[in-house]
Amino acid sequence: MSDSASIAASALFRLDDWFARELPELCQPWQASAAPSPELLVLNTALADELGIDADALRNADGVAMLIGQQLVPGSCPVAQAYAGHQFGGYSPRLGDGRALLLGELIDPNGRRRDVHLKGSGRTPFARGGDGKAAIGPMLREYIISEAMHALDIPTTRSLAVVSTGEQIARDTMLPGAVLTRIAASHLRVGTFQYASGTGDAALVRRLADYAIARHYPQAADAENPYLEMYTAVVEAQASLLARWMLVGFVHGVMNTDNMTISGETIDYGPCAFMDRYNPSTVFSSIDHGGRYAYGNQPGIAQWNLARLAEAMLPLFAANADDAIPLATEVLQSFTELFHGHWAAGMRAKLGLVEPPVDAALVDDLLGLLHMQAIDYTTFFRSLSNLVRGNGDPTRALFADPNAFDEWAQRWSAARSDDARPAHDVANAMDRVNPIYIPRNHLVEAALEAGTAGDIGPFGQLIDVLAQPFDERPGLQAYAMPARAEGAPYRTFCGT
Ligand code: AMP
Ligand code: MG
Numbered sequence: 001m002s003d004s005a006s007i008a009a010s011a012l013f014r015l016d017d018w019f020a021r022e023l024p025e026l027c028q029p030w031q032a033s034a035a036p037s038p039e040l041l042v043l044n045t046a047l048a049d050e051l052g053i054d055a056d057a058l059r060n061a062d063g064v065a066m067l068i069g070q071q072l073v074p075g076s077c078p079v080a081q082a083y084a085g086h087q088f089g090g091y092s093p094r095l096g097d098g099r100a101l102l103l104g105e106l107i108d109p110n111g112r113r114r115d116v117h118l119k120g121s122g123r124t125p126f127a128r129g130g131d132g133k134a135a136i137g138p139m140l141r142e143y144i145i146s147e148a149m150h151a152l153d154i155p156t157t158r159s160l161a162v163v164s165t166g167e168q169i170a171r172d173t174m175l176p177g178a179v180l181t182r183i184a185a186s187h188l189r190v191g192t193f194q195y196a197s198g199t200g201d202a203a204l205v206r207r208l209a210d211y212a213i214a215r216h217y218p219q220a221a222d223a224e225n226p227y228l229e230m231y232t233a234v235v236e237a238q239a240s241l242l243a244r245w246m247l248v249g250f251v252h253g254v255m256n257t258d259n260m261t262i263s264g265e266t267i268d269y270g271p272c273a274f275m276d277r278y279n280p281s282t283v284f285s286s287i288d289h290g291g292r293y294a295y296g297n298q299p300g301i302a303q304w305n306l307a308r309l310a311e312a313m314l315p316l317f318a319a320n321a322d323d324a325i326p327l328a329t330e331v332l333q334s335f336t337e338l339f340h341g342h343w344a345a346g347m348r349a350k351l352g353l354v355e356p357p358v359d360a361a362l363v364d365d366l367l368g369l370l371h372m373q374a375i376d377y378t379t380f381f382r383s384l385s386n387l388v389r390g391n392g393d394p395t396r397a398l399f400a401d402p403n404a405f406d407e408w409a410q411r412w413s414a415a416r417s418d419d420a421r422p423a424h425d426v427a428n429a430m431d432r433v434n435p436i437y438i439p440r441n442h443l444v445e446a447a448l449e450a451g452t453a454g455d456i457g458p459f460g461q462l463i464d465v466l467a468q469p470f471d472e473r474p475g476l477q478a479y480a481m482p483a484r485a486e487g488a489p490y491r492t493f494c495g496t
Helices: 003-012 018-022 045-051 055-059 061-067 136-151 190-198 202-216 218-222 226-248 295-317 321-350 360-372 377-388 402-416 423-431 441-452 457-466
Strands: 027-029 039-043 079-081 085-087 090-092 100-107 113-119 158-170 174-184
Touching: 018 027, 018 079, 018 100, 018 202, 039 055, 039 061, 039 136, 039 457, 045 055, 045 158, 055 061, 061 158, 085 190, 136 158, 136 174, 136 441, 136 457, 190 202, 190 295, 202 218, 202 226, 202 295, 218 226, 226 295, 226 321, 295 321, 321 360, 321 423, 360 402, 377 423, 441 457
Parallel strands: none
Antiparallel strands: 027 079, 039 158, 079 100, 085 090, 100 113, 113 174, 158 174
């Protein structure tokens, strides 16, 4: 690194290496592979501002080199993190960052510690058979969906930049390579605990838990049983997260334990997609043959993953397993009720209902109706505010058999009859929780295809639309429309 380059980089920001210092057993120092001719494809200037980084400075050659780990900012000690994981139910004791690096942690202007992480930065000691690379398409996909999730107010890792490397990488065809710069509350995963537990070093699991408490759940440190308290907080965070996914129709697609965070952020946008027509069996991933990670299975899978976390943490809960297991089981079982509470509250808001309890049959019957008549989930909920405003036609028109809907709508109106709020306030409140713009699968594909071919325009337009998912704007009708329901079902690929 030349002196002038290092000065330019130091002016941008600095990083800390708390994780690498504190838990050296859980990572390996490593450098990003060289990129032959890096080019900035997309920069998240709003996120750069939030992080206190001068976005303009990230655009020049030094800035781009820094974004992909070619030039290290002060304090950065890049590492590949170790983790294990249950993948589709089968346990792999050693996964880890095969094509990713943690550059370090940035303290943002609000004092929040955020991981700065690369994806697609070359082979690491955890690469196994992989090439360590990523193609432009899947990195742009992660950018689109993670930023859409953020705008939908769902906890998620963020995307700061995508840089094309100038390299062609081998997939089904040769594809242009890219590196994603990802920002996260941390990259601690359920699989990180599984890996630590698998070493047999009880003190390491304890240090990992202490780190997780200090970083994410500091209030747990004061509890009578800090580790059980931390576990309880993770269960609560995931119950809330899963409810939010379900309420917007998000299908993660690969809920392996290595893809579930301790922080409660959504992570690892691979074969994810948003459900269009309501159907609990919706699966998009080409490799999810059994439907393990289908839309409707997600809460149950989250709880299954949290059981794996409890197993890894068990020795921390009590001195012996006989005491620890009932403690962990009680917390784990609370997931069901916590999830349901968040989900029901969210459903109430979507339906414009204020007072709990809502008749569960009202919601169940609606979902049954949407399923039976193959109604677009997002379009339906968004259109419902029209009824409150006195215009039922757009919603009725969604149904091949509107009579069944009319019958339901009468019950719904009855449930709303005690609401003293003015109708337009109710309708506006509904519009604030029922998005009009989600990342529609056909639009995402079109943006990725154009981006891969060198035209980033459609990607930029899509990002702009998705940044305000609740605000209807003129001229954007095409972004609100589901794809025409013809041809083969939509399929997504892991992009590895
Ligand atoms: P993911 O499906 O992205 O969650 O990745 C699962 C595991 O496979 C992780 O350990 C990744 O680091 C690893 N992996 C995925 N793609 C590659 C690749 N192209 N090269 C090396 N490792 C990879
Ligand atoms: Mg992963």
